[in-house]
Amino acid sequence: xxxxxxxxxxxxxxxxxxxxxxxxxxxxxxxxxxxxxxxxxxxxxxxxxxxxxxxxxxxxxxxxxxxxxxxxxxxxxxxxxxxxxxxxxxxxxxxxxxxxxxxxxxxxxxxxxxxxxxxxxxxxxxxxxxxxxxxxxxxxxxxxxxxxxxxxxxxxxxxxxxxxxxxxxxxxxxxxxxxxxxxxxxxxxxxxxxxxxxxxxxxxxxxxxxxxxxxxxxxxxxxxxxxxxxxxxxxxxxxxxxxxxxxxxxxxxxxxxxxxxxxxxxxxxxxxxxxxxxxxxxxxxxxxxxxxxxxxxxxxxxxxxxxxxxxxxxxxxxxxxxxxxxxxxxxxxxxxxxxxxxxxxxxxxxxxxxxxxxxxxxxxxxxxxxxxxxxxxxxxxxxxxxxxxxxxxxxxxxxxxxxxxxxxxxxxxxxxxxxxxxxxxxxxxxx
Amino acid sequence: xxxxxxxxxxxxxxxxxxxxxxxxxxxxxxxxxxxxxxxxxxxxxxxxxxxxxxxxxxxxxxxxxxxxxxxxxxxxxxxxxxxxxxxxxxxxxxxxxxxxxxxxxxxxxxxxxxxxxxxxxxxxxxxxxxxxxxxxxxxxxxxxxxxxxxxxxxxxxxxxxxxxxxxxxxxxxxxxxxxxxxxxxxxxxxxxxxxxxxxxxxxxxxxxxxxxxxxxxxxxxxxxxxxxxxxxxxxxxxxxxxxxxxxxxxxxxxxxxxxxxxxxxxxxxxxxxxxxxxxxxxxxxxxxxxxxxxxxxxxxxxxxxxxxxx
Numbered sequence: 001x002x003x004x005x006x007x008x009x010x011x012x013x014x015x016x017x018x019x020x021x022x023x024x025x026x027x028x029x030x031x032x033x034x035x036x037x038x039x040x041x042x043x044x045x046x047x048x049x050x051x052x053x054x055x056x057x058x059x060x061x062x063x064x065x066x067x068x069x070x071x072x073x074x075x076x077x078x079x080x081x082x083x084x085x086x087x088x089x090x091x092x093x094x095x096x097x098x099x100x101x102x103x104x105x106x107x108x109x110x111x112x113x114x115x116x117x118x119x120x121x122x123x124x125x126x127x128x129x130x131x132x133x134x135x136x137x138x139x140x141x142x143x144x145x146x147x148x149x150x151x152x153x154x155x156x157x158x159x160x161x162x163x164x165x166x167x168x169x170x171x172x173x174x175x176x177x178x179x180x181x182x183x184x185x186x187x188x189x190x191x192x193x194x195x196x197x198x199x200x201x202x203x204x205x206x207x208x209x210x211x212x213x214x215x216x217x218x219x220x221x222x223x224x225x226x227x228x229x230x231x232x233x234x235x236x237x238x239x240x241x242x243x244x245x246x247x248x249x250x251x252x253x254x255x256x257x258x259x260x261x262x263x264x265x266x267x268x269x270x271x272x273x274x275x276x277x278x279x280x281x282x283x284x285x286x287x288x289x290x291x292x293x294x295x296x297x298x299x300x301x302x303x304x305x306x307x308x309x310x311x312x313x314x315x316x317x318x319x320x321x322x323x324x325x326x327x328x329x330x331x332x333x334x335x336x337x338x339x340x341x342x343x344x345x346x347x348x349x350x351x352x353x354x355x356x357x358x359x360x361x362x363x364x365x366x367x368x369x370x371x372x373x374x375x376x377x378x379x380x381x382x383x384x385x386x387x388x389x390x391x392x393x394x395x396x397x398x399x400x401x402x403x404x405x406x407x408x409x410x411x412x413x414x415x416x417x418x419x420x421x422x423x424x425x426x427x428x429x430x431x
Numbered sequence: 432x433x434x435x436x437x438x439x440x441x442x443x444x445x446x447x448x449x450x451x452x453x454x455x456x457x458x459x460x461x462x463x464x465x466x467x468x469x470x471x472x473x474x475x476x477x478x479x480x481x482x483x484x485x486x487x488x489x490x491x492x493x494x495x496x497x498x499x500x501x502x503x504x505x506x507x508x509x510x511x512x513x514x515x516x517x518x519x520x521x522x523x524x525x526x527x528x529x530x531x532x533x534x535x536x537x538x539x540x541x542x543x544x545x546x547x548x549x550x551x552x553x554x555x556x557x558x559x560x561x562x563x564x565x566x567x568x569x570x571x572x573x574x575x576x577x578x579x580x581x582x583x584x585x586x587x588x589x590x591x592x593x594x595x596x597x598x599x600x601x602x603x604x605x606x607x608x609x610x611x612x613x614x615x616x617x618x619x620x621x622x623x624x625x626x627x628x629x630x631x632x633x634x635x636x637x638x639x640x641x642x643x644x645x646x647x648x649x650x651x652x653x654x655x656x657x658x659x660x661x662x663x664x665x666x667x668x669x670x671x672x673x674x675x676x677x678x679x680x681x682x683x684x685x686x687x688x689x690x691x692x693x694x695x696x697x698x699x700x701x702x703x704x705x706x707x708x709x710x711x712x713x714x715x716x717x718x719x720x721x722x723x724x725x726x727x728x729x730x731x732x733x734x735x736x737x738x739x740x741x
Contacts, residue, residue: 201629202566204544204565320521
């Protein structure tokens with residue numbers, strides 16, 4: 001592979017620099033060397049991307065790669081291939097592995113495995129509390145030095161307000177961001193879906209939207225109290241979006257993400273699918289009013305990023321009664337195409353805004369390199385074909401996970417090439 | 432044969448009013464067999480039915496078993512405690528293994544809502560839902576409707592109060608679907624902690640039992656489970672009975688010819704006073720008898736005649 005790669009004649013969409021124009025992009029020695037009209041690059045490998053869209057590499061803030069400990073569900077090798085095929089050049093790997101990523105040694109092991117077998121960048125997320133127990137803080141300074149970019153007990157909330165308060169305070173010393181999975185556990189005990197008319201008719205135990213919004217409100221107060229940096233994962237409820245909008249207006253340093261499934265589906269899907277466990281996620285698919293509020297939040301800047309919450313499980317974890325099935329679905333290989341078709345195609349947001357939600361937005365949350373094609377930044381590029389049509393077929397996933405509520409959806413607009421550090425990690429282009 | 436266009440009976444919700452009529456008419460017709468000296472007809476000879484019960488049940492299970500025997504089906508009943516479920520086998524594996532023995536139908540009782548739908552998706556056999564979690568209990572609603580129709584001659588226009596723990600009740604949900612589809616006027620009553628959200632879209636809800644019973648043609652009392660106190664749903668059974676229980680004074684608010692139903696098992700003195708349960712307007716034992724007839728009808732319509740469902 002050449003050390004120089006020229007992406008020629010594409011439509012460059014780089015919201016970080018307000019660029020949306022036909023330009024060439026030259027990548028050299030792992031960095032963006034030059035972006036402009038007619039870049040000459042003798043000796044470079046040239047890829048003709050005429051008719052395609054060239055973007056800063058997409059970053060997924062929220063994925064469960066499952067390694068170590070959950071290799072039957074996913075590995076760093078399969079998860080990063082899924083990421084590359086889905087248009088992501090970097091993924092943030094959640095800490096709820098086994099053992100939990102709460103020690104520098106585990107972070108280093110994850111990064112070593114990612115270097116050896118990964119095809120995109122892996123940014124480990126450390127645990128907020130040791131063993132995700134919600135009691136004692138993990139060693140943030142050590143974990144940061146080992147490579148953790150943020151901290152989260154995701155999979156479960158930090159239930160004790162005092163613990164989250166101390167964590168937010170302590171993390172300030174090292175300039176770290178904490179991510180909370182917002183859920184008031186006493187209101188969600190044993191629940192398997194959203195509480196509302198649909199859970200009533202299905203006879204399933206529901207968790208009310210208030211279980212999330214109460215936790216969001218609490219977290220925002222704690223961020224205000226401590227001055228700590230807070231990021232709210234997979235927001236699903238209208239009340240949560242409102243609370244975040246108000247907090248941002250008041251000047252709080254808070255960011256938030258949403259998933260494609262919360263943007264595109266509602267709890268009615270659980271009913272229509274007759275208890276299909278591919279609709280069982282946490283937070284649960286909510287009511288349409290919630291979904292509309294999330295879309296409004298995408299447009300007005302309340303939401304900073306779209307993240308997948310890629311949560312692969314084995315077939316056995318999902319092919320059981322709804323009550324017994326694991327929470328979570330895969331998302332790395334469908335997120336970008338879903339958003340291109342159903343958000344940009346349906347004119348909910350324009351293309352530059354969507355690209356920002358996948359690139360500069362997430363980069364800012366953790367202060368990651370990338371998310372821009374500014375010269376000197378990492379040579380991470382995602383190339384999109386807005387005309388390409390394909391049907392979601394879980395059997396073709398690189399991920400070990402197969403459970404997705406979007407199987408069979410026919411989508412227009414797909415990622416076709418993913419470049420990481422100047423090397424092509426994945427391509428679906430005629431040479 | 433019958434014009435019954437369904438392969439499974441998973442709930443009342445997917446049924447058309449005409450399907451419900453067909454089921455009730457068939458049950459009425461078959462009921463006579465139970466009064467014969469020799470209570471057996473060959474309708475389902477050569478058909479095998481497996482009763483797969485993952486929850487304790489006395490009434491429903493024996494009712495299905497008797498219905499199967501009267502119709503000459505070969506049947507066996509599997510209760511979880513005595514099966515390989517205790518060895519950790521999944522529901523689907525158990526069903527698949529049983530299915531390898533070529534039964535024609537599963538009758539399924541399970542604590543997980545949607546378990547019968549899950550089996551219907553993955554199995555060849557016809558499925559009857561005999562109660563799934565808090566979702567539906569279709570044969571119970573059918574036997575309630577049969578009882579009401581016998582007593583009142585119709586369902587349309589009847590005022591029916593359903594009182595008690597609506598939140599956890601599959602009986603309430605199936606009855607709401609059935610009665611509203613058939614044009615009855617249903618009112619639900621219980622403490623707000625036991626009323627599920629959104630149910631008022633289908634029928635009115637009141638927290639005052641006197642209001643619910645006023646002018647009712649029928650009152651259906653639901654069982655209050657004793658563990659509801661620890662869940663914080665109720666402060667005490669004493670207060671529950673005072674405010675939501677059915678005693679004779681309250682029955683007088685209903686129409687003179689009111690009938691009182693209860694799906695059982697009853698908690699006497701909790702949701703219903705003994706003098707009401709055993710009173711002249713109680714049709715609780717008729718319900719049980721009609722249960723056999725309704726289950727015969729369901730079995731017959733899904734399995735009988737042209738032998739359609741394998």
